Amino acid sequence: MPLVFCIIFDCIMNIELFFQYVAAGVTYGFIYAIVAIGFNIIYNTTGIINFAQGEFVMLGSMTAITLNAFMPLSLAIVLSVLITMLVGAVMEILFFRWLESPSVLRMIIITIGLSIIIREIALAIWGENVRALPYFTGNEVSSVSFAGVHISPQVLWVVGICSVMVVGLQVFFKYFRYGRQMRACAANREVARLCGINTKNMVTLSFVLSAGIGALAGCVVSPITYSQYNMGVPLAIKGFTVAILGGLGNSMAAVAGGLLLGILESFSVWVMPSAYKDAIAISIMLLILFFRPAGLFGRKEEFSLKEF
Amino acid sequence: MLKIRNIEAGYGSIKVLRKVSLHVNPGEIVTIIGANGAGKTTLLRTISGLLRPWSGEIKFNGEDITRTPTERIVRLGCALVPEGRQVFSTMTVRENLMLGATVRFGKDRREDIERDIEWIYDLFPRLAERETQLAGTLSGGEQQMLAIGRALMAKPELLLLDEPSMGLAPTIVKEIFNYIVRLREELGLTVLLVEQNARSALKVSDRAYVIETGRIMLEGRSEDLMQNRDVQRAYLGRDLDREFV
Ligand SMILES: Nc1ncnc2c1ncn2[C@@H]1O[C@H](COP(=O)(O)OP(=O)(O)OP(=O)(O)O)[C@@H](O)[C@H]1O
Numbered sequence: 181m182p183l184v185f186c187i188i189f190d191c192i193m194n195i196e197l198f199f200q201y202v203a204a205g206v207t208y209g210f211i212y213a214i215v216a217i218g219f220n221i222i223y224n225t226t227g228i229i230n231f232a233q234g235e236f237v238m239l240g241s242m243t244a245i246t247l248n249a250f251m252p253l254s255l256a257i258v259l260s261v262l263i264t265m266l267v268g269a270v271m272e273i274l275f276f277r278w279l280e281s282p283s284v285l286r287m288i289i290i291t292i293g294l295s296i297i298i299r300e301i302a303l304a305i306w307g308e309n310v311r312a313l314p315y316f317t318g319n320e321v322s323s324v325s326f327a328g329v330h331i332s333p334q335v336l337w338v339v340g341i342c343s344v345m346v347v348g349l350q351v352f353f354k355y356f357r358y359g360r361q362m363r364a365c366a367a368n369r370e371v372a373r374l375c376g377i378n379t380k381n382m383v384t385l386s387f388v389l390s391a392g393i394g395a396l397a398g399c400v401v402s403p404i405t406y407s408q409y410n411m412g413v414p415l416a417i418k419g420f421t422v423a424i425l426g427g428l429g430n431s432m433a434a435v436a437g438g439l440l441l442g443i444l445e446s447f448s449v450w451v452m453p454s455a456y457k458d459a460i461a462i463s464i465m466l467l468i469l470f471f472r473p474a475g476l477f478g479r480k481e482e483f484s485l486k487e488f
Numbered sequence: 489m490l491k492i493r494n495i496e497a498g499y500g501s502i503k504v505l506r507k508v509s510l511h512v513n514p515g516e517i518v519t520i521i522g523a524n525g526a527g528k529t530t531l532l533r534t535i536s537g538l539l540r541p542w543s544g545e546i547k548f549n550g551e552d553i554t555r556t557p558t559e560r561i562v563r564l565g566c567a568l569v570p571e572g573r574q575v576f577s578t579m580t581v582r583e584n585l586m587l588g589a590t591v592r593f594g595k596d597r598r599e600d601i602e603r604d605i606e607w608i609y610d611l612f613p614r615l616a617e618r619e620t621q622l623a624g625t626l627s628g629g630e631q632q633m634l635a636i637g638r639a640l641m642a643k644p645e646l647l648l649l650d651e652p653s654m655g656l657a658p659t660i661v662k663e664i665f666n667y668i669v670r671l672r673e674e675l676g677l678t679v680l681l682v683e684q685n686a687r688s689a690l691k692v693s694d695r696a697y698v699i700e701t702g703r704i705m706l707e708g709r710s711e712d713l714m715q716n717r718d719v720q721r722a723y724l725g726r727d728l729d730r731e732f733v
């Protein structure tokens with residue numbers, strides 16, 4: 181308890197610092213949310229957790245960094261997102277499409293294998309160097325002031341682009357034909373086939389979509405978090421925590437869960453060495469799995485009703 | 489229209505269908521009756537491609553569809569309403585109907601599809617009132633109507649119905665059977681109907697097959713089967729022994 185008072189006291193003394201932590205928390209929170217939504221999309225159509233989700237984020241940012249040497253930033257980002265989507269499609273077509281009613285466990289093991297392979301390939305291509313995309317506007321030291329609080333413009337980019345992605349996905353799933361078909365596939369695969377929906381194509385589409393959002397998220401955070409061949413691993417763990425936190429399969433809950441985890445992590449640095457940051461995510465995940473297996477926001481009945 | 493020859497199918501190593509042959513002519517309503525576990529659902533799933541037959545041949549309008557994927561079979565004009573009122577429960581009534589028309593996108597104009605949704609609403613006025621309601625919150629009878637409406641949205645020539653009356657109150661059952669007759673009259677729809685509710689099914693159908701442990705035991709015109717003693721005893725619930733005492 182005294183600790184909490186300490187923090188509150190600190191905050192009041194240090195309102196500027198407080199908002200800085202919030203901003204950092206929100207930045208990371210949105211990334212976790214996007215990774216979690218990537219998990220959800222594939223989970224909803226196939227019932228599996230794609231452990232290579234973090235690798236999509238890594239591929240997106242690393243490819244953009246390489247391409248940026250030859251072309252303007254915006255073009256490099258668009259191209260790298262497209263390339264990562266292609267990787268997602270190829271991955272699904274080569275490793276999942278031809279399986280005849282595979283078990284969930286078998287598919288999950290394939291995704292773990294793929295994540296290792298992709299990481300090794302990335303290591304061979306890019307080495308262990310830490311790289312970063314340039315800031316989209318300004319540089320490391322430029323900042324925007326909000327009521328006396330200074331935050332990096334890149335944070336606004338992250339928040340803006342990720343929000344657009346979240347809203348865009350909702351619109352896609354609700355109003356677009358293929359979005360509706362993906363939801364049908366998630367709700368009842370067999371009946372979806374009886375409606376004439378090519379469920380195999382929907383699974384490919386779900387990989388493409390997850391790869392795309394992961395890659396774009398990887399690009400927008402790269403200036404702040406930096407990129408390296410193995411950056412996908414912690415992101416996958418955090419994203420998975422958030423997906424579980426929100427109750428697997430639900431996008432809006434993933435956003436809430438992501439922000440919660442991001443902000444918790446960010447404030448944890450205030451009271452604990454930052455090395456413990458990752459431990460927080462894992463502890464939260466374990467606690468939730470113990471006490472609320474359907475997630476913080478999920479109800480048991482809803483657990484069986486998958487929605488995007 | 490549909491011709492099945494010597495189909496054998498099952499799950500894993502368990503054989504469920506044993507050399508089943510049957511046919512459905514255009515414009516007919518054909519019923520399949522049989523006890524629980526006789527293999528009726530398995531037969532319909534095999535026809536619609538959800539289950540690969542081990543051997544035998546299925547032809548639809550002269551085309552061999554034995555190994556054709558489900559999506560394509562629907563596109564060819566053969567739609568199944570699966571057992572147990574399966575609707576997309578997290579989606580609205582309207583979305584369910586739109587999904588039923590999946591095979592027509594790119595082929596038919598949007599206005600035609602919209603018009604057919606209105607037509608389904610005319611047919612099942614109860615669905616019209618619940619257009620924006622989630623399908624999972626509909627009553628059992630309404631869900632069955634929605635499942636049928638969704639299959640009709642694909643504009644099939646042949647409709648396969650798996651126990652449409654299961655678990656519904658007698659008045660709703662009657663209503664559903666009336667719809668089946670109406671669909672044939674209004675659209676010239678051909679129907680292959682699986683039913684436990686043998687009496688009602690035989691009343692509305694032209695011909696019928698009796699299936700027992702994966703074999704077709706009897707076939708004939710529905711009136712004739714209704715008079716058949718074995719059928720009466722086994723499926724129409726008439727206790728002949730007591731009647732003749
Ligand atoms: N997925 C499955 N895996 C293994 N066996 C199955 C499967 N589905 C059905 N069976 C078996 O196949 C047999 C026939 O089942 P089917 O569902 O076709 O019967 P049915 O005639 O439709 O019965 P009901 O009137 O109860 O619906 C049963 O013995 C059943 O146990």
Ligand SMILES: [Mg+2]
Pocket residue numbers: 528529530571650651
């Ligand atoms: Mg059955």
